[in-house]
Amino acid sequence: DQQVKQNSPSLSVQEGRISILNCDYTNSMFDYFLWYKKYPAEGPTFLISISSIKDKNEDGRFTVFLNKSAKHLSLHIVPSQPGDSAVYFCAASLNQGGKLIFGQGTELSVKP
């Protein structure tokens, strides 16, 4: 049972444009959501998070949106840069500090 889903395995975007990565979840009890970025041969690195009491969180070029009624979150990267090319994972947990349930990942490619 895949509780967190990233339905797009890959996404290609032109440098300078917006990248939008999507994630859907099924468990309405999830309280905390995170995005991680992973380069080859490295572990995932934390990007940005949002708690269920918010619907938006910004950090520089990265913004995460949470739509609880639709059980959907998205990550916006503006403007996209070639260095953003990586695999992006969304993750959810029932509480801060609890186990994370990851999606399958979306590979983002930003073309110069």
Place this chain on the structure above:
Amino acid sequence: DAGVTQSPTHLIKTRGQQVTLRCSPKSGHDTVSWYQQALGQGPQFIFQYYEEEERQRGNFPDRFSGHQFPNYSSELNVNALLLGDSALYLCASSSRRMFNEKLFFGSGTQLSVL
């Protein structure tokens, strides 16, 4: 400041063997979690250790066991290896005392079971 370090980076074993993977958390962190990442999938939670005790466990058989030492480092042991255990094993640390729950991941150990 050293981040999360894992050893070894690669490992090849045969079916039925046992393996031990090691993890040193980021300085100042006291909680260690282990994840398994199969090819093309997201990481899957195995278990979490805090104060030398297993605090949470994912849906993994008892063949997977762990330990946390007084210096907060941790080991993951897998017995009776199966072909399906081939995966990237990721260790992640966090600081429960500092209320900093964002995980810092190591680069992982790539385990191949033949």
